[in-house]
Amino acid sequence: MLALLHTSPLHVPVFDALRDEHHPGLELRHSVAPDLLARARREGPEAVAGDVTAALHRAAADDGVRAVLCTCSTIGEVAERAAGEVGVPVVRGDRPMAAAAVAVGPRVAVLATVESTLPPTLALLDDEARRAGRPVHARAHVVPDAWTRFEAGDIEGCARLVAAAADAVTDADVIVLAQASMTSAAKFTTTAVPMLSSPRPGLAAAARSARAPVG
Template identity: 65%
Template sequence: MTALLLLHTSPVHVPVFDALRDRNHPGAVLRHLVAPELLDRARAAGPESVAPALRALLAEAGANAGAEAGAGFGAVLVTCSTIGATAESLAPALGVPVLRVDRPMAAAAVRAGTRIAVLATVESTLAPTRELLAEEAGERPVSIRTHLVAGAWERFEAGDTAGYLARVAEAVGAVTDADVIVLAQASMAGAADLVTGTVPVLSSPAPGLAAGLAASLATRSAP
């Protein structure tokens, strides 16, 4: 059965997406590839700097999958928002769809209102997310404000997931004058469950996984 390949820059995402698969897409086949060095490089030298390593990594994954009967993948879902745009640009060379996990979330955000607040816990994610929202908005006028959640990423790196999500939820509660709040990184998704306000809070894993599986199925069904 053709699988969806998920590229992560942290191993914490693997059980998150497996749980979403089990809940919303039972029977779907996911393959996980974890490469934390890509985010380290992107934060140090910019997202474009990871293109050669990312291309080689995905090409190797495709070659390895092709060597195993029935183990190929029909699409790639990149769960790191910082390198998402760079990854999308590699699709023609790889010959399969390459999707960034946050694009469906961005599309939903620009439909939800004109005042969009973006929260991120690493600064390198802010510009790519702003650019993605502007791309999805097209001619629609939107106001995009970005917020870096101070002190959160250090907790994530220390393995303090509860503290990380609590800090993100606190930052969400401090946002005013927004029609919709975007959690820019997949790792932030759990904070949405801790928020009690009335402003919609969007995260990327669930809609991103649905889009990735749809793309993989379309590839498998193509003649």
């Protein structure tokens, strides 16, 4: 079983659909804690580190849970650091995406819908670049009004704003959508620049952890 820690209930059907398409038979257990993102946006991710650890403990407490996937990019760094205290592997959902972006090329355009996501995402790209021994030059941009649309349940409206921002990127080797909530923008883009999002590779990495032999 794989537990998932989300900061929006709107992520649940996204990951259920990815499981059905790519990982049939994998049991998912969802936990949703929107207050973690709300506080992290106001006070910074470090301010909620203890509460993130507690949420991960709760997510991992169910019998049969073999790994926890944190799907929120804003709290992903503090979640990953808490792995040693949780008792099961904790997968940072955006790390596989960051590794893939670094492999494409050095010029990375990062799009986000909330400002709080940018520092951990940029730090993650730097970390993956160091691991790969590759240069990275990331530029970040917050898409105005997109998060307001998402919070209101207007997923398509959010996606279209993100898609328009992606289509305006011309001087990058790859575009990174910093949050899982931005994934559906791919349906509306016309850009020729490769665009990466975190849910599919993040779930794949977590599924491998959940299915890995114990010991």
